[in-house]
Amino acid sequence: MSGALIDGKAAAAALRADVAEAALTLPRKPGLAVVLVGDDAASQVYVGSKEKAAGKANINGQVHRMPGSSTQAEVLAQVKALAEDDAVDGILVQLPLPGHLDADEVIATIPPEKDVDGLTEASAGALVLGREGLTPCTPQGSMRLIRQVMPDLSGKHAVVVGRSILVGKPLALMLLAANATVTMAHSRTKDLGAVCREADILCVAVGRPEMVTADMVKPGAIVIDVGINRVAEKKLVGDVAFEGAKEVAGHITPVPGGVGPMTIACLLANTVAASARRQGVPVPEKLR
Numbered sequence: 001m002s003g004a005l006i007d008g009k010a011a012a013a014a015l016r017a018d019v020a021e022a023a024l025t026l027p028r029k030p031g032l033a034v035v036l037v038g039d040d041a042a043s044q045v046y047v048g049s050k051e052k053a054a055g056k057a058n059i060n061g062q063v064h065r066m067p068g069s070s071t072q073a074e075v076l077a078q079v080k081a082l083a084e085d086d087a088v089d090g091i092l093v094q095l096p097l098p099g100h101l102d103a104d105e106v107i108a109t110i111p112p113e114k115d116v117d118g119l120t121e122a123s124a125g126a127l128v129l130g131r132e133g134l135t136p137c138t139p140q141g142s143m144r145l146i147r148q149v150m151p152d153l154s155g156k157h158a159v160v161v162g163r164s165i166l167v168g169k170p171l172a173l174m175l176l177a178a179n180a181t182v183t184m185a186h187s188r189t190k191d192l193g194a195v196c197r198e199a200d201i202l203c204v205a206v207g208r209p210e211m212v213t214a215d216m217v218k219p220g221a222i223v224i225d226v227g228i229n230r231v232a233e234k235k236l237v238g239d240v241a242f243e244g245a246k247e248v249a250g251h252i253t254p255v256p257g258g259v260g261p262m263t264i265a266c267l268l269a270n271t272v273a274a275s276a277r278r279q280g281v282p283v284p285e286k287l288r
């Protein structure tokens with residue numbers, strides 16, 4: 001029997017509606033600033049989607065496009081200007097940056113209270129310590145989809161394949177905080193298939209098209225595919241071989257239409273939450 005599809009598009013639309021409603025309750029309209037350096041085609045698409053979604057969610061979205069030849073000093077100056085702009089509640093620098101730039105230094109320039117990507121040391125530290133903070137959008141979106149299917153993760157075994165700062169590491173910490181038993185797998189893991197087959201919840205974020213196959217999935221497992229791999233002009237696939245895996249999984253996210261849309265919805269949720277804190281009002285309940 002085929003596993004149930006986890007509809008990320010519908011979940012993202014519902015969250016965006018909650019964000020739009022919450023934004024209207026704030027004393028001042030929230031502001032989101034996106035810095036895009038260079039002309040990476042995929043980044044242009046994602047930033048365009050973020051700007052459009054922000055407008056529909058009653059958030060002032062602004063995009064600062066910089067040439068790929070921009071120097072480190074020029075990018076740092078742009079982020080610092082946004083850090084000092086009181087109308088800006090959230091700042092994100094679209095990744096990846098051009099290779100000549102030091103992304104760590106750029107991200108470190110974002111004030112923690114405006115870090116709506118959840119990538120600064122302060123945000124990562126808050127996540128490790130179990131304190132309130134802004135969490136990365138894709139792991140946060142993944143957790144929202146998991147909890148839709150399984151509200152209580154106690155006693156469940158989660159396997160996260162991939163250990164990036166954008167997804168794998170924060171997602172593992174969020175699963176731990178939700179009382180799952182967590183295994184982190186990566187390129188150096190021996191017998192990856194055996195490890196994956198232990199998972200009640202299998203999250204894959206490695207950037208390798210269809211790497212996880214049906215024989216690596218425990219029957220009835222929840223499969224969260226975070227991969228977004230363009231394999232042809234008009235064809236996107238995830239890190240999981242969907243057609244085979246869906247016959248074994250209990251629930252599975254598609255690509256496209258799964259975790260991706262949740263990334264943008266969670267960015268908007270983070271922006272309204274950051275704005276509420278900066279304006280000294282409670283974070284709307286639905287966005288906590």
Ligand SMILES: Nc1nc2c(c(=O)[nH]1)N[C@@H](CN(C=O)c1ccc(C(=O)N[C@@H](CCC(=O)O)C(=O)O)cc1)CN2
Binds near residue numbers: 046256257
């Ligand atoms: N600063 C950041 N950079 C990047 C992030 C991030 O969270 N912060 N994540 C990814 C890219 N990304 C957002 O920036 C992103 C990727 C994919 C989608 C999405 O909705 N994908 C659709 C398909 C869209 C398409 O046709 O390409 C889907 O999966 O249904 C949204 C956002 C790396 N950079």
